[in-house]
Amino acid sequence: MVTVKICVGTYCYLMGGGQLAQWRNYIPQHLHEKVTFVSASCLGCNEQNAKPPYAKVGDVIIEKATPEKILEEIEKQLSI
């Protein structure tokens, strides 16, 4: 099992987090039972050089998150 957190704070939401949160219902079939999605209001990007949207797979933070990057990280952690 792996938990994916997607930031839906204002900044991340506008920069693609909103779409990411919807995408979660369209992940590949074989992952359905293995991944839990949670949204978060901020994963801690308040630095000067932020790269939104942010997502967190397990303990790994992903900058400029895309479905591809998240999928890759999920598969790596589940060692599929």
Added chain:
Amino acid sequence: MINNIFVEAGSFQVHKNGNFACGDTILLHKIDNQERCIAVLSDGLGSGIKANVLSTMTASMAMNFSIKREPIMRTARTIMDTLPIDSKRNISYATFTIIDIDQNGNTMIAEFDTPPLLLVRDGKVTHLNPETFKINTTNETDNYERILKLSDIALKKGDRLIVYSDGVSQSGMGKDNMPFGWEDGVETFIENLVKQDKNISARGLSRRIVRRAEMNDDFKTKDDISCICLYVREPRKLLICTGPPFNEEKDKYLADVISSYNGKKIVCGGTTSQIIARELGKDLEVEMDLDKFASGLPPESKMDGVDLVTEGIITLGALSRLLEEDRFNELPQEDSAWNILKYIMDADIIDFLVGTKINVAHQDPSLPIELEIRRNVIKRIKGLIENKLLKTVNLEFI
């Protein structure tokens, strides 16, 4: 100040079937922060545009003359003299009711040809005993006698005044169970409603009356149907916190205000809610319901002791648009801006506690939309709530 009463003003209206303009006009106005509350209902002769023009003229004259404390007989005469004469019926005519409540509950009521105003006190519907006066118009050629009914009453807490157009009392006319229309049935209906829910809001009550009248007409309304309800009661309070304090030392103050507030509480803003959760030692849980995303607004969160937690500036922008576009009479939708609006509609006094810290990330030029400065959005929302929903709004910046 101690004797000041609070008046909730609510109204609802549906048009005659097939007409896009309403022949009834409702105007509600509060002066100088609750010092006086004035309500006007006018029903123009006929229906459609012609009636709309007549009733709009009548209602705005009645309202503006009342604000200026013009003598009522002169107001009535001026209205009669000003209205254009109907080419078919050869009279100038629109009915009106003026209700003027001062801060001690002393109320002046002027009625001209509207169905009698109802007072709901201790769950019972009663009529007032108005004095009648003849209005002498200057340019009338017909023999129609114009009688103005004036009454005076001192309202106390728990009282409701209800006034409606003849669309309500004549609804369902011609049906077997109400050959002459709804008539006294309205009074029983109101008594039952108040018995079922003795705190029913003015907005809710006026809506129920109009909807029921619409039903009596089998949803093909034969006339414009309007109802105003004025309810004297304890004000309901709502606190909306948004934005992190400019100075971090104020974080504690923000949390204290939230936990000690006596009323409903809303927090708008991701960072703000995190600050409050941290200061109060509470969990913050973000909801992940796909249906709520469909509206295009970020999801809500949940925090113990707070009624609603939403995202900040996008949601507030959406709220401001809902108010600007007068969407508050529509069926509410299930998104966070609507949810805030529902709380606002149910409150009488709204306190905004606004943190003015600027979120540097929001100034990113690559953002797809322009994010406004929180302070400006809140100021606009304040104006809209005061003018369109007649509620008291207090602002505090931290």
